Amino acid sequence: MVNRRLQADAIGMLLGGVLDAMFGDPRRWHPVAGFGRFAAAVERHTYADERPAGARFTAVAVGVPVALAAMAAWLTRRRPVARTVLVAGTTWAALGGTSLAREGRVMADRLDGGDLASARAQLPNLCGRDPSALGAPELARATVESVAENTSDAVVGPLFWGAVAGLPGIVGYRAVNTLDAMVGHRSARYARFGTASARLDDLANLVPSRVTAALTVVAAPVVGGRPGEALRVWLRDGGRHPSPNSGQCEAAAAGALGIRLGGRNVYGSRVEQRPHLGDGGPPVPRDVRRAAALSVVVGAAALGLACAVRAGAASRSRAGGRAAARVGSAA
Template sequence: MVRPRYAADAAGIVLGALLDVVFGDPRRWHPVAGFGRFALMVERRTYADDRVAGARFAAVAVGVPVAAAALAGRLTRRRPLARTALVAAATWAALGGTSLAREGRVMADRLESGDLSGARAQLPNLCGRDPSALDPPELARATVESVAENTSDAVVGPLFWGAVAGLPGIVGYRAVNTLDAMVGHRSARYARFGTVSARLDDLANLAPSRLTGALTVAAAPVVSGDPAQALRVWLRDGSRHPSPNSGQCEAAAAGALGVRLGGRNVYGSRVEERPHLGDGGPPAPLDVRRAAALSVTVGAAAVGLAAAARWWRGRR
């Protein structure tokens, strides 16, 4: 017999994923945007150019929503329908897989039609690179890398933590990931203040990124890829990336798609030279479309695993 609250969590995860498939990200009143406004308010009251202030900021900005989620979970322990609805809403708000795949397909459409200016205008929807001087192969590479990385951040990550900790796990992961996007990047203002937020995000994604890599290897046949090649490239190149997590996803995707990723990336005035991942040639527009399909497949597998894990944990 499965305890009702765990069954409700499993059902909520599946229902929330279905809501993401049908509706994608909410276009108005997105809860993550509301959290962003809350985090900005906390930042205004805690900011100082040092890591201690950044730690206080992260503790409040993550701790408050996690505490609220834990309280809501406690109040719905004996109300399975309410709990299912709550977990479904949080899962829908935390997931971004449908929107991610859609943006990838739009890029593929524009590259296939030769619409270079449209493709450059599309790239900011996927990543923060400067698209102004990028040619079609570089736009395709940027898209494949972004889709691979964000399959972990926007799909597998919240599902993994939902499986581990239920509603507080989903909310806490999304809070940490959002803080990293807000203050974890390199800049004069956040060089020290954002350090704790960035490291929290690294820790929160250690397991999800590697699960994403494993699921990408398993899903390679869906995009006519070779799982053995994907596994070989993942194990060989996954740790070459400067990020402890992004490289796991990108290397596995490079192996599954049979392409080569990495190279010179321009972010405004900052230039980074990334190591090459994979053995193939540069991604083509068709590979962008394949990357979107791979992301959808990995996401579907992650939903099933998360729901099954939550259900199994609730067995008496």
């Protein structure tokens, strides 16, 4: 019974990845948008400018969808077809790799065409930096950094937690990551209230970010890079970033692409000076396209690994059941 559930999970995750590759994000009735409205309602009832209130908010906003996902997984434990469909739809909704790569390619097209106004208008689709004063090199850098970081957040993270914990893992990860985007940033309103969400997101991404970096190293030849150089830059520069996770992905991407990332970032009234990652020159539009291609390859590899892990667990469960049966018959 357990192995059938795990097999259904593996097939569902694979189908969800295929749906994302074919269609990108659902254009209407996106479940993540619905979760955002639910989280905003919880925030209205729990907000206070203090960390304990933020912890309560995070517990409710994450706990409710995870509990519902666990219930759905239990209800479909003897219905492999229904479970496969449920996991497929949830995986599709949780993944954002195809849309991420598409946004990166759009930015590359606008930069290639010299249309800075359109390129600046495109940047908010990728990150929260103020694009108003950015030139082509800074727009290219922001895009490459966003694509590298979000390959973990939008692809590898949900697949990793799906491989580890099935449907509740996919739902829980997407809830945590969405809360971080909503309240985890540094602002007057969320400096304390958003701490729990931000720290939980850091914890949830500790392993996925490093898996993303490792897959980026392996995939470097696809974009003309060298795995050895990508590995060297990742190990040297991954810890320089203020985020414990983003720097892993960005450093590996810088090494794979042979470029230099980092520098001055403006977020509204807040300015951050980020350390440089990598040894090459600043990214150009061609590097934006390469980053998008690298993200697609890393995402495909992560999908294959996640499905293999879940299917492998099914095989081990089946083998364990046969062994137990043999022991019982011998006794």
